Amino acid sequence: MTSLAVALAILAGLAGSVQVAVMGRFGSRIGVFEALSFSTAVQLAFSLLILFAVRAGIGGLPSAFKTPAWMWIGGLMGLTVVTSITFAQPRIGATATIGILIAGQILMGAVIDRFGLFGVDQIALSPARAVGIALLGIGAALSLVR
Numbered sequence: 001m002t003s004l005a006v007a008l009a010i011l012a013g014l015a016g017s018v019q020v021a022v023m024g025r026f027g028s029r030i031g032v033f034e035a036l037s038f039s040t041a042v043q044l045a046f047s048l049l050i051l052f053a054v055r056a057g058i059g060g061l062p063s064a065f066k067t068p069a070w071m072w073i074g075g076l077m078g079l080t081v082v083t084s085i086t087f088a089q090p091r092i093g094a095t096a097t098i099g100i101l102i103a104g105q106i107l108m109g110a111v112i113d114r115f116g117l118f119g120v121d122q123i124a125l126s127p128a129r130a131v132g133i134a135l136l137g138i139g140a141a142l143s144l145v146r
Helices: 002-030 032-055 061-066 069-092 094-115 127-142
Strands: none
Touching (some): 094 127
């Protein structure tokens, strides 16, 4: 399962980079919020198709309404990411958008790990991790230079 998780993480990274380029162009053509809405509708349609194919029905979907509302923040975060990349890519380019996005993800990941936010295991911020995060931040800032 670990190798599958790594493969899926790589796939997500590749897909995310394609998403930045495509959504930037799409948003420039039809509008940021229009592109966001259409993209979300496409995602909903495909995710429902996958759910029905894998679970032969709606599976545990109704249980979502029985979970704490803070757990629904994933949807809001997805909306934030797609809106931001759709707006940013035409203005600062795909490399800078992806670099800054990754630096932000690493920084927030370190905060989540350090404090055990959202119920994850706590992982200390070692000096090596701090240097790695700083270097990623510097790299992201440098990606703005054309």
